[in-house]
Amino acid sequence: MTIFSIYIINKAGSLIYHYDSPTVGRPSVEKTFSYPLELVLKVFDEKVVVAFGERDGIKVGHAVLGINGIPAEGRVLADKRDILEVLATESNYPINIKFGRPHLTTNERIMLASMLHSLFAIGSQLSPEPHSSGIQSLETDTFKLHCHQTMTGVKFVIITDPKQSHVDALLKKLYEVYSDYALKNPFYSLDMPIRAELFDVNLQAVMEQADKPGLGNN
Amino acid sequence: MTIFTFYLFDRNGTCLYYAEWNRKKQLTMSKDEEFKLMYGMLFSIKSFASRLSPTDMKEGFLNFTTSKYKLHFFETPSGLKLILNTDLSVGNMKDVLQQIFSSIYVEYVVKNPLCQLDQPITSELFKYKLDEYVKSLSAFQTSKTAS
Numbered sequence: 001m002t003i004f005s006i007y008i009i010n011k012a013g014s015l016i017y018h019y020d021s022p023t024v025g026r027p028s029v030e031k032t033f034s035y036p037l038e039l040v041l042k043v044f045d046e047k048v049v050v051a052f053g054e055r056d057g058i059k060v061g062h063a064v065l066g067i068n069g070i071p072a073e074g075r076v077l078a079d080k081r082d083i084l085e086v087l088a089t090e091s092n093y094p095i096n097i098k099f100g101r102p103h104l105t106t107n108e109r110i111m112l113a114s115m116l117h118s119l120f121a122i123g124s125q126l127s128p129e130p131h132s133s134g135i136q137s138l139e140t141d142t143f144k145l146h147c148h149q150t151m152t153g154v155k156f157v158i159i160t161d162p163k164q165s166h167v168d169a170l171l172k173k174l175y176e177v178y179s180d181y182a183l184k185n186p187f188y189s190l191d192m193p194i195r196a197e198l199f200d201v202n203l204q205a206v207m208e209q210a211d212k213p214g215l216g217n218n
Numbered sequence: 219m220t221i222f223t224f225y226l227f228d229r230n231g232t233c234l235y236y237a238e239w240n241r242k243k244q245l246t247m248s249k250d251e252e253f254k255l256m257y258g259m260l261f262s263i264k265s266f267a268s269r270l271s272p273t274d275m276k277e278g279f280l281n282f283t284t285s286k287y288k289l290h291f292f293e294t295p296s297g298l299k300l301i302l303n304t305d306l307s308v309g310n311m312k313d314v315l316q317q318i319f320s321s322i323y324v325e326y327v328v329k330n331p332l333c334q335l336d337q338p339i340t341s342e343l344f345k346y347k348l349d350e351y352v353k354s355l356s357a358f359q360t361s362k363t364a365s
Contacts (some may be wrong), residue, residue, distance in 0.1 A: 101274065124284060128238070128242065129286040132286035135282050136284055139280045139281050139282065145270070
């Protein structure tokens, strides 16, 4: 089963849990450049991203992930040097830059979660048929989002490969894990982020279980 | 199977054309408001999907489903957005939307000197051809025999 990520959103639209599959690596491109740099870079959302000059698999919107093997942390390198300054200095060239799709920060995830929460509501409002629910699945060419809203308004969101089937069963299982290991935990307060080891362990187990029959059936 | 509604937006968010066939739910807001809400939702979904995607996207957002309907989305490189709402049993409608664009919109609106591209479409010929095409679709016809 190809699961990219799992999100749990509370009834107010804030993110209370997220999980990213460690096996799904984001593709990155490394290339050595000589001075002057022909790509136009800009700072967007505390990241250095490509603004102009798509080439060799480097796309507009890709962020600088590292320079000469030193990983980038936001707009600075791990050794505290500013990326744009390093790239503007001629003596640093030839230079090897690693580009890739930017990693989502926690802040961005929280924002995306509340965005889904409102899209869900608008989706049901714009329905041509009466009594429609909100968005249950959303398909793009690279992933498919499955969403299950419980009676109490909690949303479970799983992002998988577009060809993945039988995700509904996993969503139900996820709800079970949430009820058993988050809600029944006496130290858990409702609508707050879930930080329980038992929850993590059981979520992992459910996903591994989903993997096995998935492989058998297909 | 049935087809509910069709929306056509230009790149600036103006609703160029709207048509409905078996729509059951009456509007809770004015048409203009509905168009704005629809365009706004699609705009947000597009940005939402491109941020969430684990890899680079080519076509982007394709469709979404709720418990009652399925919304199919197709955008041309020029930013024209075609939206078709159908019921849940309908499969991929990308080719249909592509067809509406290339053989109805381009033929009867773009090639019509009396149609302004940034204004709502008033051409009777376009209206007639679209209606004829949608009613000829298998997704539309099975609903007629069923009901």
